[in-house]
Amino acid sequence: MKKSTLIVMAVVVVLFLLSWVLKASALQPEQGSYILRGFLVTFAAFLTLAVMSFLYQDNPFYKFAEHLFVGVSAAFWMCMGFWTTIVQNLIPRLSTSLADYFMVPQRPEGLNLFFYTPVILGILLLMRLSPRGGWISRWPLAFIVGTTAGLNFIRYLRSDFIKQISSTFVPLLGTQWEGIGPFLSNLDLSASGQLVLLLSNWVVFLGVFTGLIYFFFSKEHKGAFGVGSRVGIWILMITFGASFGYTVMGRISLLVGRITFLFGTWLELI
Amino acid sequence: MKRQIPVVLVGLFGLFMIFQYFVPHESSEWIYEFLLDWTIIIGIFAMALGLWSLYRVSVEKIRTRKPAWGYNYLTLVGLFTMMLFGFTSQNGEAWGWFFPFMVAANLTLVMIIQASVTKGHRGLFLGTAGVCLAVCIVIIIFDDTWGFHFETAEGLQSTMFRAFFDNILIPIFATMFSLLAFFIASAAYRAFRARNVMATLLLLAALIVMLRFNPYFGPLSPYMSKASNWLMNVPNLAAQRAIIIGVGLGIVATALKVILGIERGYMGKG
Amino acid sequence: MKLKLFVVSLVVLLSFSIAFAQEDTLTVPPIPPDSALLPAAVTGLVAKDTDNDHGHAITLKWQPSADDGAGRQSVAMYEVFRWVPDLMTRIPALRDTLEYLKLRTGDGWSPPEPGSRTDSIHNVFASLDDAQLEERKESLEQTISQAIRDLPAAHAAYPEDGDWQQVAVAPAGSATAADVGTKEKDTPDYLPDYSDFYYRVDAVTADPAIRTASEIVGPVQSYGQWFNKGRLAVSVFVLIFGLLTIFFVQHARRGADLYVRPMAGIEAVDDAIGRATEMGRPILYVLGLGTADMIATIASFTILGRVARRVAEYQTKLIVPAYEPVVMAVAQEVVKTAYYDAGRPDDYDEDIVFFVTSLQFAYVAAVNGLMLRELPATNVYMGKFFAESLLLAETGAVAGSIQIAGTDEIAQIPFFIVACDYTLIGEELYAASAYLGREPILLGSLKAQDWAKAGVIALAVAGLALSNLAVAYDWSWASSIVDFFRVVD
Incomplete structure (x- = not known):
């Protein structure tokens, strides 16, 4: 290990201990395990800074936070999964005595052979771990893939496809002619003047049209088709830019939240 | 056989899921709900596969001395500790021998890892693991200030599980998320340097939307906000619709290919 | 360093220019009619x-x-x-x-x-x-x-x-x-x-x-029905689309030559694998945060299969960190078969595909770490991505890897476009597997997709004309056709 690394480590350890002591003594008037809580707040601040240090480069502190995060989060996910899926979903259907032990309401209708099938499929899935029975684990996977492929087939055909077609049916010719004056009034992008509305409707229609042309795979993008496709990708790019810009603000407010933690909860400066 | 049965299963369940959408009858609903439950239950068994994979890959990194291998101990200890926290809780205010127990339990784990990565001292490590395990068992038997809870989700409310959640998971999670603010800025800078029509369009749109609240443009400001609103409402709508229709078709086509057995890539056969 | 300073100060500046406004609205209940006499019955x-x-x-x-x-x-x-x-x-x-x-x-x-x-x-x-x-x-x-x-x-x-x-x-x-x-x-x-x-x-x-x-x-009496008439439009589409697909697949099987336009992102995959082989560095394949029940993930499996096969042929190293255990299991199956098909079963290692964790940013933290430590020559991101897309893609860009991404998540496409070398937009992700395989059957279904798109355009134009004319001339039959597309949920 380099000397500079050692010095940085030592400084971090000293700062950590200092923060722990200060934090714990600040918490002392309140009852409860203040030493533990002082440690936890300091540790949270340390982890926050450790992750942020990744912006500079990969370093031991980031590695520490990363590996701890992976382990703890996997355990968290498993514990939550144990109660939300095993205890809530599986147990009530398997046996009355198990349901009584876990104190979950049993489902009288569910207590039948039907519910042993997924358990058997689950056990087949575990056969992956054996070097020779691995092939049978494809059955449960096939079941999951098949069921959800059918489900998604319908879901997307309905929501993404048919509904989107029907919502493209917008007035392009204007509803009522009230003379040239009202038609040209309110020439402003945010206004609801007739001309502006009509233009917007045309942009939507042409946007969908050219966008779909861009997604044509089996036809060469040449000539008029090529022009359509190019306009399509331009409109796509404008949209992506707008959506990019839209997200920036939201992300910055997240950063504000973290800065508030560091300077408020930990250092109590703001 | 090994490859045909999964394909048949996929087709069978896929077709059923398509048909059930058109059949509102109760019996169709009933099977539909059963099948959805099945996928959840099979997922439960997959959790075991996931944990096993995490454990094995971590141990493997330690054994082969991959870069940053030492941190894998931290991953496994974090995993094990958080899991123990999830299934234990205090009976009162006192901690008793809880923390010594955690240390002994983790030592057991580390010794088992050592035993599986060592070249010569397997017996020594296994012996130490046995001793640590014995200490754990003794503490479990004689210490009644805390206990294991498998039957209720009490562990999820326990002090240490919550403390780890609040002071390790949340800070790292929030900080990782807040790093996006920096990344989005450097990504924008990258886009700024790319000089082609697409990138320029994207960046222009992004700038207009990003600066919509900015008061520093004087008389231009209201136009910026109007232009950004128009971008979000009109071209954005068109492009989104084109993408959604395309994606919907892609999903529907892929699902159909999967169900009909044309596409078998997910089973490793293209 | 200057760039970093610039970026950091820019972000901090921006963070102070956020404003929020909220409005409350009040609704006044209607005044009920006042009468003391019995109303007429329905x-x-x-x-x-x-x-x-x-x-x-x-x-x-x-x-x-x-x-x-x-x-x-x-x-x-x-x-x-x-x-x-x-x-x-x-x-x-x-x-x-x-x-x-x-x-x-x-x-x-x-x-x-x-x-x-x-x-x-x-x-x-x-x-x-x-x-x-x-x-x-x-x-x-x-x-x-x-x-x-x-x-x-x-x-x-x-x-x-x-x-x-x-x-x-x-x-x-x-x-x-x-x-x-x-x-x-x-x-x-x-x-x-x-x-x-x-x-x-x-x-x-x-x-x-x-x-x-x-x-x-x-x-x-109440009773359940065996067919939902409100979903007739959907069933018509299912039938038409299913028949189109089967027709073009059969057509392709008989040996018809199907043109497919070039797509840069997909052609880059082969080059990228070659580059990784030359450099002696691994290829990182990220399946995204989708579960195995999402079609984007299934499309990604297919692409993974192609990539893995090529990787096996070139004897390059492949790394596939998984977010979800079922996805991991399927991906292992895919990669294993690809190695067998490439004739290199001995090179297959069960740990090519491994599980990390099922928490979004913990997964990102781990994959980011992998990128900086294993220094993959190429990162491929295919599937469902959410807020983590930019964290992954930027880290990869900083690490100097060639990056190819594809997702159908509209909100994340901009980030991939900005930070990756090649991006498959929306439907291109689903077309990619057919491209990489170049199998006539899969190309046939691509043709069916294009026909469906042409149908959509035709329908949209016709529907548009009808709905406009229906308003202008008060045609009730036209609006009933338009209503056909309004799907009952």
Whole structure:
């Protein structure tokens, strides 16, 4: 290990201990395990800074936070999964005595052979771990893939496809002619003047049209088709830019939240 | 056989899921709900596969001395500790021998890892693991200030599980998320340097939307906000619709290919 | 460093320019009409099983009262009543008792507060011992399930042993209402199918005591249908699209030459694998945060299969960190088969695909770490991505890897476009597997997709013309065609 690394480590350890002591003594008037809580707040601040240090480069502190995060989060996910899926979903259907032990309401209708099938499929899935029975684990996977492929087939055909077609049916010719004056009034992008509305409707229609042309795979993008496709990708790019810009603000407010933690909860400066 | 049965299963369940959408009858609903439950239950068994994979890959990194291998101990200890926290809780205010127990339990784990990565001292490590395990068992038997809870989700409310959640998971999670603010800025800078029509369009749109609240443009400001609103409402709508229709078709086509057995890539056969 | 400083200061500056505004709106309730006279009754009441459903619901239609919006204008609302046998009314009380007995015989029971509802039940059973309680519990369970079975018979006994109960309310001006129950037998809203129901509708004035009942209609039964007519449009599309796909696949099988336009992102995959081989560095394949039940993930599996096969042929190293265990299992299967197909089963290692964790940013933290430590020559991101897309892609860009991304998540495409070398946009992700394989069958289905798109454009243009003309010339038949596409959920 380099000397500079050692010095940085030592400084971090000293700062950590200092923060722990200060934090714990600040918490002392309140009852409860203040030493533990002082440690936890300091540790949270340390982890926050450790992750942020990744912006500079990969370093031991980031590695520490990363590996701890992976382990703890996997355990968290498993514990939550144990109660939300095993205890809530599986147990009530398997046996009355198990349901009584876990104190979950049993489902009288569910207590039948039907519910042993997924358990058997689950056990087949575990056969992956054996070097020779691995092939049978494809059955449960096939079941999951098949069921959800059918489900998604319908879901997307309905929501993404048919509904989107029907919502493209917008007035392009204007509803009522009230003379040239009202038609040209309110020439402003945010206004609801007739001309502006009509233009917007045309942009939507042409946007969908050219966008779909861009997604044509089996036809060469040449000539008029090529022009359509190019306009399509331009409109796509404008949209992506707008959506990019839209997200920036939201992300910055997240950063504000973290800065508030560091300077408020930990250092109590703001 | 090994490859045909999964394909048949996929087709069978896929077709059923398509048909059930058109059949509102109760019996169709009933099977539909059963099948959805099945996928959840099979997922439960997959959790075991996931944990096993995490454990094995971590141990493997330690054994082969991959870069940053030492941190894998931290991953496994974090995993094990958080899991123990999830299934234990205090009976009162006192901690008793809880923390010594955690240390002994983790030592057991580390010794088992050592035993599986060592070249010569397997017996020594296994012996130490046995001793640590014995200490754990003794503490479990004689210490009644805390206990294991498998039957209720009490562990999820326990002090240490919550403390780890609040002071390790949340800070790292929030900080990782807040790093996006920096990344989005450097990504924008990258886009700024790319000089082609697409990138320029994207960046222009992004700038207009990003600066919509900015008061520093004087008389231009209201136009910026109007232009950004128009971008979000009109071209954005068109492009989104084109993408959604395309994606919907892609999903529907892929699902159909999967169900009909044309596409078998997910089973490793293209 | 200057760039970093610039970026950091820019971000901090921006963070101070956020403004929020909120508006509250108030709604004023309408003033009810004031009348002390009885309103006219509704006429022409019809009760029918609700169509296109699983049963357990009845739809009622009527002609509004003469005093609703006209005449004395005294009707404030309509109340729908159903004749309910006493047996049905008793079931909730029986359930409360059963619930009490279950708690009482379980662990951790404590006596209820004096004066509460549970307390009155408790007083009845207070003196019983555990065995007796258990016995009561079992007999009560049987009583309840028998009562549920007897509900159709009890309804058939109309008008003996029953009473009218309000089941729905409709505001003045309405001419229809639905009495929707559930199929769950153990809920209070359970409505048994194939039972004789009787209904009446009251026209109610602002003073609830002043009301006029309609004639009673019945018996009417609810039952489930075998085809949902509201979904006819969808079934037409399913059929057309299915036939198109099968037709083009057959066409392709017979050896038709199908043109496919070039796509930079996909052609880059081969080059990228070659580059990784030359550099002796691994290829990182990220399947995204999708679960195995998402089609984007399934499309990604197919691409992974192609990539893995090429990787096996070139004997390069592949790293596939998985976010979800089922995804991991499928991906292992995919990669394993690819290695076998490439004729290199010995090079396959079960740890090529491994599970990391199922928490979004923990997964990102780990993959970012991998990128900086393993220094992959190429990163491929295919599948479902959410907020983490930019964290991954930027880290990869900083690490100097060639990056190819593809997702159908619209909000994340911009980030990939900015930070990656090649991005497959939306549908291109689904087309990619057909491209990489170059198998005629898969290309055939691509052709079907294009035809469907052409159909969409044609339909949109026709629908647009129709809906515009329908407005302009008041054509009702045109709007009924347009309505065909309005799918019932």
